Amino acid sequence: xxxxxxxxxILTLLSVLPIIAxxxxxxxPVGSTDISYTVEESKEPDSEPPKExxxxxxxxxxxxxxxxxxxxxxxxxxxxxxSLNENSDIRITANYINIKDPxxxxxxxxxxxxxxxNTLYLTNSSPERIGVTFYSMSTGGTPVKIEGMEPGxxxxxxxxxxxxxxxxxxxxxxxxxxxxxxxNAALGxxxxxxxxxxxxxxx
Numbered sequence: 076x077x078x079x080x081x082x083x084x085i086l087t088l089l090s091v092l093p094i095i096a097x098x099x100x101x102x103x104p105v106g107s108t109d110i111s112y113t114v115e116e117s118k119e120p121d122s123e124p125p126k127e128x129x130x131x132x133x134x135x136x137x138x139x140x141x142x143x144x145x146x147x148x149x150x151x152x153x154x155x156x157x158s159l160n161e162n163s164d165i166r167i168t169a170n171y172i173n174i175k176d177p178x179x180x181x182x183x184x185x186x187x188x189x190x191x192x193n194t195l196y197l198t199n200s201s202p203e204r205i206g207v208t209f210y211s212m213s214t215g216g217t218p219v220k221i222e223g224m225e226p227g228x229x230x231x232x233x234x235x236x237x238x239x240x241x242x243x244x245x246x247x248x249x250x251x252x253x254x255x256x257x258x259n260a261a262l263g264x265x266x267x268x269x270x271x272x273x274x275x276x277x278x
Contacts, residue, residue, distance in 0.1 A: 147174040147275055149181050149235070157250075159207070165248040166214075167233040174237045180278050181235040185209065185221065185248070186270035187228035193221075197252075197265035205256040205265045210249040214241070218249045229272060236278075 150170040157165060167183055174181065189195060194206040210218035211232050221230055234244040 147179075147181075149173060149273075151181070151183060151235075151273055153183070153271055159250060159252055163250050165250065167242060167246050167248075169235050169240050169242075172235045172237055172239050174275060176237065178277055179237075179275055180243075182231050182274055182276045183233040183235075183242075184229040184272040184274070185211075185224070185232045186272055187224040187230070188226045188270060189268055190224040190226070190228075193224045195224075195267050195269055197267040199263045199265050201261040201263060203256070203260040205260055206253040207267070208251045208253070210251065211245050212247050212249065213245055214247055216247075232271075234278070 149172045152168045152170060154165055169181070172181055194208060196204040196206050198204050209221045209224065211221050211230075212218045221232075223230065231245070232248060233242040233246040235242050
């Protein structure tokens with residue numbers, strides 16, 4: 076009998092959105108002060124004419140106002156579910172990237188919290204596990220094995236500039252299941268979960 080194993084990997088996107096506080100350089104209204112001066116009829120003429128007030132010192136020019144920082148907004152697409160029987164690649168794209176800063180980028184990170192010794196293990200009710208190794212690459216590029224994946228580690232896997240819908244660096248993950256694990260595994264569906272983080276960083 077031919078052995079057939081259905082491998083399912085569930086991808087969960089954990090978006091870490093930056094909290095941006097905007098401080099305007101323009102003065103904001105906080106209250107008001109009423110100033111008045113009353114001129115009354117004099118009972119006796121003044122013996123001396125009033126002195127001319129001292130001239131006001133020249134005012135320093137106000138610094139030019141700065142444009143407030145616009146909050147970064149973006150929408151990243153990562154598949155919520157993938158079957159390795161049908162597709163071994165995860166392609167990360169964007170609907171829009173709005174960061175208005177040529178030196179910054181939206182960065183997608185692969186989270187190592189569900190990895191063991193650089194491997195994501197797919198499991199089911201049987202004692203067998205199927206290890207999956209992750210490779211990172213740009214579209215049409217050569218896959219490079221991702222190293223250092225373990226709990227507490229994160230690795231960048233996609234970079235987006237302002238206005239991008241496709242990453243300018245990386246953006247595709249190739250998942251390779253262990254053929255040895257598959258050969259020794261019981262029939263059934265094996266599943267696992269991998270997490271992603273998103274942040275804004277510098278190129």
